[in-house]
Amino acid sequence: MTQRNNNYCVILAGGKGRRLWPVSRERFPKQFIDFFNVGRTQLQQTFDRFAKFIPQENIFVNTSEDYLELVKEQLPKLADDHIMAEPIHRNTAPSVAWAAHRIVHLNPNANVIIAPSDQSIFNEDIFQRNVEEGLEFVSQHDSLLTMGIRPTRPEPCYGYIQEGESAGMEGIFKVKAFTEKPDGNFAQLFMDSGEWYWNTGMFLSNARYLNECMSLILPVALGCQEVCRGNFSIEEENAFIREKFPSYPNLSIDYGILEKSDNVYVLRCGFGWADLGAWxxxxxxxxxxxxxxxxxxxxxxxxxxxxxxxxxxxxxxxxxxxxxxxxxxxxxxxxxxxxxxxxxxxxxxxxxxxxxxxxxxxx
Structure with a gap:
């Protein structure tokens, strides 16, 4: 079994939330809103969910400098060096590259789950079990492991993952294909086939392998590794990111890594899930x-x-x-x-x- 102190989480909370306009606004997007009046915002609920089984000191939040104070206000126990605030809005690949770099330098044996901050999880006990199964797998395999949910309806607003051959572990399969937001007819075919799963946007890897993958598509990130070689300094890293981040490509992790790698797997998950990103x-x-x-x-x-x-x-x-x-x-x-x-x-x-x-x- 993986050691608990080797398990890490990165919560992505830098989006502008425009698809839920006008309730979600650019200055105060959806992840910082208690949308359903339950007493906790989307970001707080996501943090609470992971803090049940991942050490709090191993949870990082990636956001925008525009939302830095909102993160500090809503997660006051989160250390400042666990908030990674980007100077300009980019897509998820640069965010994950930065997070992978920081975590692998803190703990070369780390295993990490990357998760959006705006999802609904229906059964948190099963969620914890699935995540722990995934962390165990990536601790033993240099791979990227996505979390898939069997569709309950032909939903055209979600991404889909097609499973291939078994990975030799129960519930884990090689990924055969990704499809983003198919039309209604294809979504129905995907659902009927039994081979396709909703792409939750969550994925896992060991930090060393993830860092290697990200460096292949974002070679500019290697400069950060040179700056921080030897004595690791958060201040040096933050200064480098502030200067270089605007030159990073506006690239999603799905398109940049998952759809191009031969080493991507899907874990069949049963916790029940919904994306809360659109009306x-x-x-x-x-x-x-x-x-x-x-x-x-x-x-x-x-x-x-x-x-x-x-x-x-x-x-x-x-x-x-x-x-x-x-x-x-x-x-x-x-x-x-x-x-x-x-x-x-x-x-x-x-x-x-x-x-x-x-x-x-x-x-």
Whole structure:
């Protein structure tokens, strides 16, 4: 079994959360919001979940300098050198490269799970068991291990992983293919085949191998290794990142590493999962009331309406009549009403328009 003090976690919390606009705003995105009024934000819930079985001193949070104070405020027990604040927004590959570099220098025997901060986990006991199984596997194999969930519906908003041959351990298979956000027909085929799993965006590796993989696609990161060779200095590393990070490519970990490597596996997981990154996925993940409406912490009267997701301020009464398949979301100075199925694409369009025509105060 892996030693507990060799297990690490990196929580990715630097996104702008635009797909949940207008409730999620650029200055205060979704990971810092108690979206469902449960008493803890998405980031805090993710941290709590991992702190149950990974030493707190082994948990790191990757974020943007814009959100550094929010992370400190919401996770006051997290040491400053465990918050990795990027000077400019990039995709997940540079974030993971930096985290892998730091952790392997702290502990060459480390095993690490990389996880987004905005997911819903339905059974945390099974989640812990699956993660520990994965950490055990990567401690013995130089590989990248994704966490897959068997689809419960043909969801076109998720990524999919196709399993290949067995890795020789129960529930772990070589990855045959990745597909990102297929159309509805393909999503149905994937679900019916039994070979495809939802890509949770979480993956595991031992830190040494992960660091080697990241250095292949981000050679500029090698400069950081040279700066920090010998006596490891957090200050030197932070200074290097502040200077060099803007030159890193805007590259996702899926596209940069997982889809190009021959050494990627998938772990069949049974903990139940939902991505909380978009209005449509929140509708699919949450329990529904009368008319299959999802009403989130709102003071609303809903009549003759169905298949909607509604989140409006509790300090005002909202009356909705005759809507079918819409998002109704209000926060501060913006009210959004749009078709649920097209909400992600429409929101991108309207954020750009609003930013140009109305200014930053509305995004």
């Amino acid at each position: 449509h996925s929140i509708y699919e993940a949450k329990s529904r009331g009368k008319g299959d409406n999802v009403i989130i912490d709102s003071n609303a009267i809903v009549e003759n309406s169905k298949n909607n997701v509604i989140k409006v301020p509790k300090n005002r009464l909202t009356v909705i009549d005759g809507l079918d398949g819409y998002v109704v979301a209000e926060h501060e100075n913006v009210l959004l009403i749009c078709r649920k199925e097209a909400s992600s694409n429409l929101i991108r369009k309207y954020i750009n328009e609003v930013q140009i025509k109305k200014g930053e105060g509305f995004v």
